[in-house]
Amino acid sequence: MVFAPDTEVALRSVVGLINTSANGEEKLSTVADLDRFLTAEGFSGSRTHDAAELASVHRLRGELAELWLADEGTAVDTVNRLLREARALPQLMKHDGWDWHLHATTPEAPLADRMSTEAAMALVDVIRSKEMDRMLVCAADDCDAVVLDLSRNRSKRYCDTGNCANRAHVAAYRARKAAS
Numbered sequence: 001m002v003f004a005p006d007t008e009v010a011l012r013s014v015v016g017l018i019n020t021s022a023n024g025e026e027k028l029s030t031v032a033d034l035d036r037f038l039t040a041e042g043f044s045g046s047r048t049h050d051a052a053e054l055a056s057v058h059r060l061r062g063e064l065a066e067l068w069l070a071d072e073g074t075a076v077d078t079v080n081r082l083l084r085e086a087r088a089l090p091q092l093m094k095h096d097g098w099d100w101h102l103h104a105t106t107p108e109a110p111l112a113d114r115m116s117t118e119a120a121m122a123l124v125d126v127i128r129s130k131e132m133d134r135m136l137v138c139a140a141d142d143c144d145a146v147v148l149d150l151s152r153n154r155s156k157r158y159c160d161t162g163n164c165a166n167r168a169h170v171a172a173y174r175a176r177k178a179a180s
Contacts, residue, residue, distance in 0.1 A: 002134070002150050003125050006101035010122035013041045015148045017057070017115070018065045019161050022145035028057065038111075044096060045107035045114055056112035064119055068135050068146050075127055082120040086113040090121065140164035 003011070020027040020037065028034055034054050047053065067078045088104035104117045126132055136147040138159035145159035158165035
C-alpha cells in the first residue's frame with residue numbers, strides 16, 4: 001500500500017471522475033448518470049439531484065483533470081484553493097462500514113464541495129509524499145484517460161477504461177511474430 005486506504009479510494013474516485021470524459025466520450029451527461037457514478041464510487045451525503053449539481057461536478061472534473069497534469073506548484077495552488085473554497089475542516093469519521101478516516105466537510109455540504117475536498121485531501125498526501133509521478137495519462141496512443149499507478153514497481157501504464165493494455169500487448173506480440 002502506498003497511501004492510507006481512504007486516500008487510495010479518493011484517488012481512484014478522482015481517476016473515475018476524470019475518465020468519465022475520456023476519449024471524447026461523455027459518461028456523465030444526465031443526473032441519472034451522476035447517480036450511477038456516485039453509487040459506484042460509494043459517495044454518501046446530501047444531494048440536490050438537479051442540473052446545477054451535475055454542472056458543478058462537470059466543473060470539478062475539469063479542474064481535477066488539469067490538476068492531474070499539473071506541475072507540483074500548480075497542483076499545490078489548486079489543492080489549497082479547493083480546500084479553502086469548501087471551508088475544509090478535517091475530522092476523523094467512522095461510517096458505512098469504513099473504519100476511521102478523514103472527512104473535511106459535513107455530509108450536508110454540496111456534492112461538488114464534498115467531492116473536491118476528498119480529492120484535495122487525497123492529493124495532499126500525494127504531493128507531500130513526492131508521488132505525483134504516479135499520476136499518469138494512459139500510454140495507449142489513442143487514449144487520453146488518466147491512470148493512477150499504485151503498483152510497487154511503478155509499472156502501471158494503461159488505463160482501466162477499455163482494453164488499452166490488452167491492445168498494446170497484442171500489437172507487440174503481432175509485431176514480434178511478424179519480425180521473426
